[in-house]
Amino acid sequence: MQRSLKAQAHASSISAVLSRDLRQQAPVITKSSGIYYYTADGRRIIDACGGSAVACVGHDNARVKTAVRKQMDTVPYCHSQFFTTAASEELAATVIDSTKGRMARLLTLSSGSEALEAALKLARQYYLELRNPQPSRKHFIARLPSYHGATLTTLGIGGHLGRRGPFEPILPTNSSRVSQCNTYRGLGDGESIEAYVSRLVQELDDEFARFPEGTVCAFVAEPVTGASTGTVPAPHGYFDGVKRVCEKHGALLILDEVMCGMGRTGTMHAWEQENVVPNIQVIGKAFGAGYVPISGVLIDREVNRVLESGTSKFSHGQSFQAHPSACAAALEVQNIIKEDGLLSNVREMGSRLATSLHTAVASHSNVGEIRGRGLFWSIEVVRDKVTKEPLPLELSAGYSIHELAMQEPYNICLYPGKGTVDGVVGDHVLIAPPYNVTPAEIDMIVERVATVLSDFFSFKQNMGVNVRQW
Template identity: 50%
Template sequence: MVMSQAIFNDGNVVVEPSHLRVRSEQHQQASTGSGVLHRSLHDDPLQVVSAEGNYLYLNNGQKILDATGGAAVTCLGHGNRRVREAVMDQMNTVSYCHSLFYATSAAEELANLLVESTDGEMTRAFFISSGSEAIEAALKLARQFHLEKQPSEPQRTHFISRHQSYHGTTLGALGAGGHVARRKLYEPMLGVKSSHVRPCYRYRGADAFHEDSAYVQLLEAELEAEFQRVGPANVAAFLAEPVVGAALGCVPAVPGYFQAVRRVCDKYGALLILDEVMCGAGRIGPEPSERYPNPLHAWQDPQFGVVPDLMTMGKGLGGGYMPIAAMLASKKVVDVLTSGTGSFSHGQTYQGHPVACRAALEVQRIIKHDNLVANVRKQGMLLGELLKDRLGSHPAVGDIRGKGLFWGIEFVANKTTKEPFDPKDAVASGIHELGMQDPHNISLYPGTGTSDGARGDHVLSAPAYTVAADDIRQIVDVTANVINQFFWAKNGDRSV
């Protein structure tokens, strides 16, 4: 008997061992004796033998529509020729050198491109291999900033984030985040001083308010109260995603929220760290404005309207062609270090890896040259409209929300009360597994803990920036079919 995977460590599905379900006959397979420590030790995953465009080809003959780009990663789709050639060119030049001693044009050009994309608001970029590492770097740099500024404030060691937030799997990033289920196993080891306020989550938090402004006032007051509780002079930074990805399922902050957060941080001298590992690099299709006519970053969208002190990038930065993430630091932060020690007291072996930087540089050049953020806005609007049209009235669909090519569907047992399903039902993982079977052959990104960190299910759709309208229609059609079949099989519901 082969059981469903229990995934604890990447920000998507958390399934307790007692809740594991039998997989379908199609996906059952005996262990091949793999030497890899896969996400599950109960069975080996199917192997991808090739990938092209929006599709993954598996060793069992299936052709899977990758409607989520993995974890909102493959922003250009699979097998982009220009990126492949850029990577090979870099490998023919230099594949690795230690950043303590050397620089490369790949890292320098990528940093300059990203700094320029912020209109100079960020002035330095730090390149590492994953989003978790980017968050670790941001936490460390926030600490160093308060140590080196004048007057120094060494007591600023506390970080405030939000409940149901997810910022990475390394111990520092996990400690700073607020997802109960993901923290649970490692709670005794988490050393970061942190606390959490409620998320800006309109579907579950704003029922009592007719206007977003009143909801924002409540959240601002709660954040201010938390500063007071821990001592305003002890807070190093506030950390949040502009659009919450895996933890809540593509929940954008309401207009005015981040301006309120910025006010509180500035009032008490704390930094604002924006985590754009999942929602950044064009993923939400930020709207252009007079100040940012060609926006790339989520914080540049007028809906959010703030400039962070530190920001992180990840998944869409390199599009999955190489492991790479980045932390970008504002002029305010960099100036303090320049006037102080003149260095960031942190470093890693693969920091600024030339091949990774060259891959990301080409990905970002393609996004800019091909005006793909505009396509994200266009196709994202269609994706949202079609999802709401096909699934908005489904009795098990509580909310459909998102921005750009980053949409989430939240499932509820009771549409009126918004009661989530029992975790034993494993709704999100069940929908994902059904989608992976014939005749659907689609990958939907599942998530749990949506409601309170332990209960609640959602799936994400995050296709490549290159998708056309026909691709969007196919994704919505198949997604709706999967959801309808899952709930029909579960309780005889043939709605929609």
């Protein structure tokens, strides 16, 4: 143990890693199992967020590790331009089958950002492959304050001002954004949900009309938002209306399910609960449960038909596309979810998590809203519960709560978010435990979350800072 501590101290001063924070050395993880991380300094930390909603079958799952080892023993890698593998073919068939045939093909890549980038290219190529091509289609519409990836193109599509800021001068300019769909922040006084949905759908229709006819490729949105605004589900009818607007203008609907998909919200695909089927769908994170880097792009039958009847090619290729070992891991994750009935557990434990969070922290004066779906929940913290005024930017409350939670005696990892309101101000913490989480683990998570929130705001008061007067 002493040797490990010395190694950690040594690493903190000379680390060669280009990390997210060059001044701070993150805890060294020596082991992970189930819902826990074990650190070099002897702590056991509850992973209540699955990293970033990734570890959906827990850490150290024997079945997934065995599947990867078996693939490594046969074909660890081959180039998808020249070859295919049983792992790739079976994974694609399994995922397409999970859509009940409403999607047609799967492209597997390595990260959500590159998958969304590929989806944008697919949308553009679709219009070039039509019998009567539409080369003027070059614009995309997304929402504020959305986040769709870290590449320049995907960052340019998204509307998260905090993430875009440093790179604004070099971002593509062929996209625009409409209001987020968030009843907590956007519903007007006395406005019904139906009227709110109708207003947002009309706003999207008006945004399409701002562009010359036939120049918008697609509308891009998350069915349940992720890190940008903190697991905001859309009210009933919103995505149905969005799809109608896209069809009216001849545009495609791209649904970004990188964070909310592959079982996270209680159905394998989040769009199953929205009465809508996307033309293009992007998946990641829980797809491979963190055992491998893997993401995917699904296309519907119409996009597939146009490509097949046109060049029959997708003008895109990457070295690690359809990586055999990654596909083997993701396939086993899908098998585990199905065979162990984990979607049912997501719904059951998600209900328990929601009820327990409301009971434990909803009355706290700095808790604005508790929201989510399945095992995908967030707590938005505010300065004033009545006015919904956000906490000061300089407090960085989401990250500060996370940092406190990681310390003794709490030892729990929560996923922090900032820019929750408009991409700049606003804070939340996100909770996304594994699909096989137990009732006892849910109760333990909620108990520690409640304690962390209470202590965080109490500490600020004790330091002479009145959170209501910042």
